Amino acid sequence: MSSVPSSPAVPAIRCQGLVKHYADVAAVDGVNLAIETGECFGLLGPNGAGKTTTIEILEGLTLPDAGDVEVLGMRWGRGHSAGDHALRERLGIQLQETQLADKLTVEETVRLFRSFYRNSHTVDEVLTLVELEEKRKAWVAKLSGGQKQRLAVACALVSRPELLFLDEPTTGLDPQSRRQLWEVISRFRAEGGTVVLTTHYMEEAERLCDRVAIMDHGKVIALDSTRRLIASLGAEHVVEFALADGAGGAPDAAELAALPGVRSVRPATDRTALTVTEVHRSVPALMVLLERRGAELSMLATHHATLEDVFVALTGRQLRDE
Amino acid sequence: MNDSPLVQLTLARMREFYREPEAVFWVFGFPIVLAFALGIAFRNRGPEELKVGVLRSPGDSAVAEVLGRSRALTASVLDPEEARLQLRAGRIALLIVPGDPVVYRYDSTRTEGRLARLEADEALQRSAGRGDGERVRDERVTEPGSRYIDFLIPGLLGMNLMGSGLWGVGFSVVQARTKKLLKRFMATPMRRSHYLTSFILSRLVFLFIEVAALIGFGWWIFDVGVRGSFASLAFITILGALSFAGLGMLVASRARTIEAVSGLMNLVMLPMWILSGTFFSYARFPDALQPFVKALPLTALNDALRAVMIDGSSLAQLGAPLAVVAGWGLVSFALALKIFRWR
Numbered sequence: 001m002s003s004v005p006s007s008p009a010v011p012a013i014r015c016q017g018l019v020k021h022y023a024d025v026a027a028v029d030g031v032n033l034a035i036e037t038g039e040c041f042g043l044l045g046p047n048g049a050g051k052t053t054t055i056e057i058l059e060g061l062t063l064p065d066a067g068d069v070e071v072l073g074m075r076w077g078r079g080h081s082a083g084d085h086a087l088r089e090r091l092g093i094q095l096q097e098t099q100l101a102d103k104l105t106v107e108e109t110v111r112l113f114r115s116f117y118r119n120s121h122t123v124d125e126v127l128t129l130v131e132l133e134e135k136r137k138a139w140v141a142k143l144s145g146g147q148k149q150r151l152a153v154a155c156a157l158v159s160r161p162e163l164l165f166l167d168e169p170t171t172g173l174d175p176q177s178r179r180q181l182w183e184v185i186s187r188f189r190a191e192g193g194t195v196v197l198t199t200h201y202m203e204e205a206e207r208l209c210d211r212v213a214i215m216d217h218g219k220v221i222a223l224d225s226t227r228r229l230i231a232s233l234g235a236e237h238v239v240e241f242a243l244a245d246g247a248g249g250a251p252d253a254a255e256l257a258a259l260p261g262v263r264s265v266r267p268a269t270d271r272t273a274l275t276v277t278e279v280h281r282s283v284p285a286l287m288v289l290l291e292r293r294g295a296e297l298s299m300l301a302t303h304h305a306t307l308e309d310v311f312v313a314l315t316g317r318q319l320r321d322e
Numbered sequence: 323m324n325d326s327p328l329v330q331l332t333l334a335r336m337r338e339f340y341r342e343p344e345a346v347f348w349v350f351g352f353p354i355v356l357a358f359a360l361g362i363a364f365r366n367r368g369p370e371e372l373k374v375g376v377l378r379s380p381g382d383s384a385v386a387e388v389l390g391r392s393r394a395l396t397a398s399v400l401d402p403e404e405a406r407l408q409l410r411a412g413r414i415a416l417l418i419v420p421g422d423p424v425v426y427r428y429d430s431t432r433t434e435g436r437l438a439r440l441e442a443d444e445a446l447q448r449s450a451g452r453g454d455g456e457r458v459r460d461e462r463v464t465e466p467g468s469r470y471i472d473f474l475i476p477g478l479l480g481m482n483l484m485g486s487g488l489w490g491v492g493f494s495v496v497q498a499r500t501k502k503l504l505k506r507f508m509a510t511p512m513r514r515s516h517y518l519t520s521f522i523l524s525r526l527v528f529l530f531i532e533v534a535a536l537i538g539f540g541w542w543i544f545d546v547g548v549r550g551s552f553a554s555l556a557f558i559t560i561l562g563a564l565s566f567a568g569l570g571m572l573v574a575s576r577a578r579t580i581e582a583v584s585g586l587m588n589l590v591m592l593p594m595w596i597l598s599g600t601f602f603s604y605a606r607f608p609d610a611l612q613p614f615v616k617a618l619p620l621t622a623l624n625d626a627l628r629a630v631m632i633d634g635s636s637l638a639q640l641g642a643p644l645a646v647v648a649g650w651g652l653v654s655f656a657l658a659l660k661i662f663r664w665r
Contacts (some may be wrong), residue, residue, distance in 0.1 A: 061509060061665070086513040093509040099501040103341040104334060115330035116510040161508075 010073040012037045012163050012194040013058055027053040028064070028235050029218035037162075040195040044202065044210035044307060046317070050218040051198035052096055053147040058196065059093055060084060072163060073246060092161030094152045096168050096198075102141035106132055106151055109140060113155040130154040130184050139152035145194055146177025147215050153184055163306070164188060166197040170204060190206065197210065202307035214311055221314050229310045235263040235277040238309050241286070242299040249293050257294050259285045273312070326389040327512060331520035336527060338494065343539060349490070353482045353537050357475060358653040360601075361544050375400040375414040385420045385446070392445040395438065400481060416442055423493060455532035475540040476627035477600035483559060484594060484620050487566025488587050490528070491521045492574035496583040499574075505665040514664065522567055531564045549634030557637060558630060564621045565651030569619070578663075595618040622646035 003273040011033040028050045035041045043051040043116040045184050052124060056062040058069060060076040069076060074087045107123055114120045127133045130150040135143060143151065144156055149169060157165060166185070178201075185208055189195060205212050208225045213320055214222040214229070222229055230236070256265045260283040266273045276282040279302050290297065312318060334569035339345055376399045378387045389397035400408065400417075408414045409427065416438035424446065463525035498504045507517060533555075542545035549553055573590055577583040597604060597611075598620035607615055615621055621645035629635035629643075637644070 060510060061505065088509070088511040091509075093506075095502060095509065097502045097505050098506040099502075099503065100506075101334065101338055101503065103338050108334065108337065111325075112330045112334050113510065114513040115325050115327040116507075155506075 010034060011070075012072060013040075013041075013196065014070045015058065016068045018054065018069070019065045019114040020050075020056055020057060020062065021096070021318050022067055023039075026156035026218045028057065030216075031067070031215075031220055033149050033213060033220070033223075035194065035196060037194050038189075038190055039210045040197070040208050042205040042212040042311075043196070043198040043215055043313070044200065044205045045198075045201040045215035046200060049215040051200075051215055052167055053218075054215070055198050056095075056164055057101075059091070060087070060166050061095075061167065067217070072274075086144060089119065089159065090162045092158040092159050092233060094164075094166045094169060096171075100140050100148070102149060102154070103139055105137050106137055106143070106154075108153055109135040109151060110158055114158045117159040119160055121160055124160045126154045129157055129187065131180065141277070142223055144177070146173050146180060148171060150184065151180060153181065157184075157188065160200075163194045165198070166195065168198055168200070170199070170201065177188070202311070205301055205307055212307065214307070214314065216311075222310065226307060229307060230305050233263070233275050233305050233309060233313055235275045236305050237276050237279045237302055239274045239276055239279065239282060239286070239302045240271050240299070241301075243290075243296055244298040250295060251289055251293055255289065257290065261285075264313070267318075271299065273309075276311070327522060328516045328523070329460055331451075331512075331516055332523040332527075334492065335520050335524035339490065339528065340522065345489075346653065349482070349486045350535055351527065353478050353532075354404065355535050357536065357540060358469075358480050358543065361471045364474075367541045371396045372416070372434060372441060373414045374416040374418060374438050374442055375406055375408060376407045377402060377417060377419045385418060388449045389418070389442055389445050391449075391504050392441055394441040395445065398537045413542070415566060420443060429587045435460075436645055454541070469544075471544045472546055472632055473603075473628070474601065475536065475544070477624050479559070480538050480562065480620055480624040480627050481595070482536065483529070483562040483599045483623065485494060485592060487527070487531060488570040488573060488591060490525055490659070491567045491570030491589055493581050494521070495571065495574035495578070496577050496580055497638055499577075499663065499665070502665075508664055514532045518571065518659075522564065525567050526560065527561050533559050546631075548631050550630035550636065554630045554635075555627070556636050558623070558626050558640075558644070558647075561647055561651070562619075562627075565619055565623075565654075568651040568653075568655035568658065571662075574656040575662045576660040594618050597621065599624050617646065618643070619647050619650040 013033060015031065015033050018028050018031040019026065019239050031050070033041075043054060053062060057064045058071060060069075060071070061270065071087060071101065072090055074083065076087070077084045078298075097276055104112070109125050110126055114123065114126075120131070123136075124133075127136055130153055131152055131155060132147060135147060140148065140151065153169065155164070156166070162187075163230050165213050169185070173181070183205070185195060185197075195208070206312055209226060211225050213220045213230060222232075222266070224232070253265045256262060256272070259274075259282055261276045261278040262274050263277060264275045266275075274286075276283065283300075283302070308318070328460070331394070369391075372395050374389060374395055374397050376382045376389070376397055377500045378399050378401050386397045386399055389395050398414075400414075403415050405414075409417050412432070412434075415428060417427040419427065426442065428439055430436060492508050497505075498507075537546075537548065539557075569590065572582055572589040573586045577586060596605065597613075597615045598618050604612075604615045604621060626640045626643040626647070629640055
C-alpha cells in the first residue's frame with residue numbers, strides 16, 4: 001500500500017461518548033473529539049485525568065465500555081482482524097510505559113519494528129529523522145532517557161504513519177532532550193502528518209499543539225486552540241504574591257478585584273494570583289494597597305498567562321502536584 | 323527474507339538469549355558441569371584393596387605373608403595399641419589375631435569389615451589346604467551402556483530440554499509483558515502467530531547446540547555413545563523441545579510478573595525433577611505412584627531418550643512415551659493460545 005493522502009473530508013479521528021470504567025472509577029466519562037487531518041492535537045491534564053485511557057482507546061488497544069471511535073475513517077474490530085491490521089499499517093504509536101529490549105541495539109530494534117510494516121522507512125532514514133545515527137550500534141540499555149524516547153518515537157515513525165500517537169513523549173526528560181523531541185515532532189508535522197499527544201506540560205502543549213483538550217476526572221473540560229484558551233481568561237498576565245507572616249492584615253478578594261486592570265482573583269493558601277490585563281497599572285496599585293494595610297511582601301512574580309492558569313481557573317487546582 | 327517479521331522476531335529472541343551470559347551458562351554450561359561432577363563421583367571404581375592388620379605376636383609374619391598374596395588385601399603387622407586405634411578409625415577393616423583359633427576382630431555392621439573377613443578367611447583357609455567344590459567364573463559389568471553415566475546423560479538431556487524450554491519461552495514472554503513490549507507489539511500489524519512461532523524457531527536453533535554439547539561431552543569424556551540412530555535421537559529431542567516450549571507458553575500465558583512466573587515454573591518442574599527418573603530410576607517410587615509418574619512429560623521423554631541412546635530402540639517401539647510427550651505439548655499450546663494475555 002503506497003501512502004494515499006487521506007481525503008480532507010474525513011477527519012483523522014472522530015469519537016463520540018467514550019466511556020471506560022476501571023472497577024468503580026470512571027477513567028473516561030463521555031469524551032467527544034474530532035481531530036482534523038494535519039493538525040497536532042493535545043490531551044492535557046493531570047495524572048489520572050484519563051488521557052492515557054482515551055488515547056489507548058483511540059489506538060485500538062483498549063476497548064471502551066461505550067462510545068464510537070473512527071480513526072482515518074475506519075472502526076476498530078475485535079482484536080486482530082484484517083481491517084485492524086490494515087489500519088495499524090497507517091498508524092505510528094508510542095506508548096507511555098514501553099521499555100524496549102535492553103540487549104538489542106538501536107538498529108536491531110528499528111529493524112524489528114520495520115519488519116512488521118509493508119510500507120516503511122529504511123533504518124537509515126528513520127535514524128536520521130530522530131538523530132540517532134551515531135548510536136545505531138549501541139545497546140538500548142546504554143542509551144540516555146532522551147535517546148530511549150527518541151528510539152521509541154523512531155519505532156513509531158518507521159511505518160511512515162499518517163497519524164502519530166504520542167503518550168507523554170517527554171515526561172521525565174531534561175529540557176534539552178525535550179526540545180530535541182519537539183523538533184522531531186515538528187518535522188513530522190511539516191510533512192503533513194497528524195499528531196495526537198498527551199502531556200502534562202503546558203509548555204509542551206502550547207509549543208506543539210494547534211488545539212488542546214483539557215481533561216480532568218475523565219471529562220474534557222475545555223477544548224480550543226491554545227491561544228483562545230488563554231484568551232478565555234480575559235487577560236494575558238498573571239501576578240502572584242505572598243505576604244510575610246504577621247505583618248498587618250491581608251487585603252480581601254473584593255478589594256483586590258477592585259484594583260485597576262484586575263480581571264480575577266484566585267486566593268490560595270500560600271499565595272494569591274491575580275489575572276490582569278495590564279501589569280504596569282495593577283502592580284503599583286497593589287503596592288499602594290498593601291502599604292496602606294501595613295502588609296509586607298514575601299514574594300511577588302508576574303508571568304504571561306499559560307494553559308496552567310487556564311487549568312487552575314477551571315478546576316481551582318494546580319496541573320501538576322509538585 | 324531478512325526483513326520478514328518472523329526472521330526479525332526470531333533473531334531478536336536469539337540475540338536476547340546469547341547476550342545474557344547467565345542464561346547461556348544455565349542452558350549450556352550447567353548440564354555439562356553436572357554431568358562431569360556426577361560422572362566422576364559415581365565412576366566405576368576398580369577393585370580396591372582392603373587394609374587389614376595382623377596383631378604382633380608369634381607367627382604374625384607367616385599370616386601377613388599369606389594375606390599379602392591375596393589380590394584383595396593389604397596386610398600390615400601392628401602393635402596392640404596401634405591396632406586398636408586403626409581399627410577404631412576404620413583405617414584397617416579387620417584385625418587378625420594369629421593363634422588357635424585365629425581371631426577376626428571387625429565391625430560387622432560395616433560392609434568393608436565383612437568383606438575383609440571373607441577375603442582374609444578365604445586366603446587363610448586356602449593356604450591351609452581348602453579347595454573349590456564348585457567351578458565358578460567372574461563376569462564384570464563395567465562396559466559402556468550399563469554404567470551410571472550412561473543412565474545419567476540421557477536424563478540430563480531430558481531435564482535440560484525441560485528447563486530451557488520452560489525458562490526460555492516463559493521468562494521472555496513474561497518479561498515482554500511486564501515491560502509493556504507485548505502491548506507495544508500489539509500496536510503494530512505484527513501477527514500473533516509470528517510472535518509465538520519465533521519462540522519455537524529460536525528454541526530449535528539453540529536445541530541443536532544444547533544437545534550436541536551434552537552428547538559430545540558424554541562421548542568425549544565418558545565414552546557414552548548413542549546406540550540408536552541419530553535421526554531418532556533428533557526427532558525425540560525436537561519433539562521434547564517443542565512440547566516443553568508449549569508448556570512454557572502455557573505457564574507464561576497469564577502471569578504479569580517475573581516472580582509469579584518463576585513460582586509457576588518451579589511448581590511445574592519440581593515434581594519432574596524428583597519423580598521423572600533423571601538421576602535415579604523412578605522404579606523406586608511406590609506402585610501406586612507409577613501411573614502418575616509415567617504420565618509426566620519428562621518421564622516419557624527420559625524413557626524415550628534412554629531407549630534410543632542405551633538400548634538402540636527405534637521410534638516405532640516408542641509410541642507410548644512419544645505420545646505422552648506430544649500430547650502434553652499440543653494440549654499446553656492449544657490452551658496457551660486460548661488464554662494468552664496479549665498485554
